[in-house]
Amino acid sequence: MMRVAILDDYQGVALKMADWSVLPADVKIQVFTDHLSDENAVAERLKDFEIIVAMRERTPFPKTLLERLPRLKLLVTTGTRNASIDMEAAAKLGIVVSGTGLLIQPTAELTWGLILALLRNIPLEDQAVRSGHWQLRIGVGLHGKVLGILGLGKLGSQVAAFGKAFGMSLLAWSQNLTPERAAQCGATLVGKEELLSRSDIVTIHLVLSDRTRGLIGARELALMKPTAYLINTSRGPIVDEKALIEALEKGTIAGAALDVFDIEPLPLDHPFRRLKNTVITPHIGYVTKETYEVFFGDAVEDIQAFLAGKPIRVLNAPKA
Numbered sequence: 001m002m003r004v005a006i007l008d009d010y011q012g013v014a015l016k017m018a019d020w021s022v023l024p025a026d027v028k029i030q031v032f033t034d035h036l037s038d039e040n041a042v043a044e045r046l047k048d049f050e051i052i053v054a055m056r057e058r059t060p061f062p063k064t065l066l067e068r069l070p071r072l073k074l075l076v077t078t079g080t081r082n083a084s085i086d087m088e089a090a091a092k093l094g095i096v097v098s099g100t101g102l103l104i105q106p107t108a109e110l111t112w113g114l115i116l117a118l119l120r121n122i123p124l125e126d127q128a129v130r131s132g133h134w135q136l137r138i139g140v141g142l143h144g145k146v147l148g149i150l151g152l153g154k155l156g157s158q159v160a161a162f163g164k165a166f167g168m169s170l171l172a173w174s175q176n177l178t179p180e181r182a183a184q185c186g187a188t189l190v191g192k193e194e195l196l197s198r199s200d201i202v203t204i205h206l207v208l209s210d211r212t213r214g215l216i217g218a219r220e221l222a223l224m225k226p227t228a229y230l231i232n233t234s235r236g237p238i239v240d241e242k243a244l245i246e247a248l249e250k251g252t253i254a255g256a257a258l259d260v261f262d263i264e265p266l267p268l269d270h271p272f273r274r275l276k277n278t279v280i281t282p283h284i285g286y287v288t289k290e291t292y293e294v295f296f297g298d299a300v301e302d303i304q305a306f307l308a309g310k311p312i313r314v315l316n317a318p319k320a
Helices: 040-045 086-092 105-119 122-130 152-164 179-184 191-196 218-223 241-250 289-307
Strands: 002-006 027-031 053-055 074-077 096-098 146-150 170-174 199-205 229-232 257-258 276-280
Touching: 053 105, 053 122, 074 289, 086 096, 096 289, 105 152, 105 199, 105 229, 105 257, 146 152, 146 191, 152 170, 152 179, 170 191, 191 218, 218 241, 241 257
Parallel strands: 002 027, 002 053, 053 074, 074 096, 146 170, 146 199, 199 229, 229 257, 257 276
Antiparallel strands: none
């Protein structure tokens, strides 16, 4: 018998998003809808599984954990990269890591949902109406405002297209961005400091790396207008969380909309839960029916291919 663990299926939908019946009859699937943060608990839960399907970076797999999973042979991560898996350690331990396809559109769409929710006070006004109130705040429009985009890759360029549709002026910056690439997206390449100081909305679309960790700290937040807003749907550690909380508490920026955090799920006592000038969502940028169908459909294919002795979408294959 081959045992498969599906991790962190918060909504309990993994088995509905793909046809798992195509797997051999001796494959037993177990779905876990809860999240374990303690490595000892994760190791104990998963020690008897040969195959694990991990949802994005919800459960990290460092070397110390991988070494405690003696039966593990295939680790499937949804998406095309996963910084929380020690790929080299997995390879040395004989564990194949396979990925899946990924849709860009859902996160770009959520970015604009967050922008509109924040600037037009949608969550607050919704709750106000339900409580018997009427029109508590004055919103801020988008037309004619300056949108600063940190990262103009596949996702950032889609966000730029939406910004143009709203009639906004676009500024862009990243370490390797060229003026030509920025112009193709209708944006102007500027320095990071200029982008922060001129933008009415700053939105982050960068991959978390050594270069981007802590990219937006107290100094950078101080460059922003007191009327400006920060949007982060990429990764929490790109922004210095302590500095952002201080800026929001002091009102040195107008607000922030966040889908990602340093620690996920967000601790119950976290300041972001009480700040009034924030909109926060639980890392749902990619959480759509269409994305999950790609994730789990490809995960089934990954397992089939591995069992057939021909792994596909391998992320930790030896470099030629």
